[in-house]
Amino acid sequence: xxxxxxxxxxxxxxxxxxxxxxxxxxxxxxxxxxxxxxxxxxxxxxxxxxxxxxxxxxxxxxxxxxxxxxxxxxxxxxxxxxxxxx
Numbered sequence: 811x812x813x814x815x816x817x818x819x820x821x822x823x824x825x826x827x828x829x830x831x832x833x834x835x836x837x838x839x840x841x842x843x844x845x846x847x848x849x850x851x852x853x854x855x856x857x858x859x860x861x862x863x864x865x866x867x868x869x870x871x872x873x874x875x876x877x878x879x880x881x882x883x884x885x886x887x888x889x890x891x892x893x894x895x896x
Contacts, residue, residue: 814870814871815862815871816862816870816871816872816873818860818873818875818889819873819889819894820857820860820875820889820892820894821857821860822857822858822859822860823856823857824856824857824894825854825855825856825894825895826854826855826856826857826875826877826887826892826893826894826895827852827853827854827892827893827895828852828853828854828855828875828877828879828885828887828891828892828893829851829852829853829891830851830887830891831890831891853877853879853880853881853885854879854880854895855877855878855879855880855885856877856878857875857876857877857892858876858877858878858884859875859876860873860874860875860876861873861874861875861876861886862874872888872889873888873889874886874887874888874889875887875888875889875892877892
């Protein structure tokens with residue numbers, strides 16, 4: 811049961827606002843970079859693919875979203891770093 815994939819909260823085609831918030835080790839960003847920030851560091855785009863990653867044996871799988879951002883770059887974001895724009 812530990813190897814089951816979690817259900818994603820978002821689907822391909824959803825318009826989203828994304829901010830790298832959790833993995834500063836992998837993505838160096840300014841300290842003021844958060845969901846509550848002024849929006850300068852936020853990326854907007856459309857979910858192009860839903861993927862999964864496993865960061866350790868005890869944590870299980872985590873949902874990752876491949877987002878095609880409005881600047882033309884595709885980036886990966888975790889589920890915690892993505893907000894759906896309704």
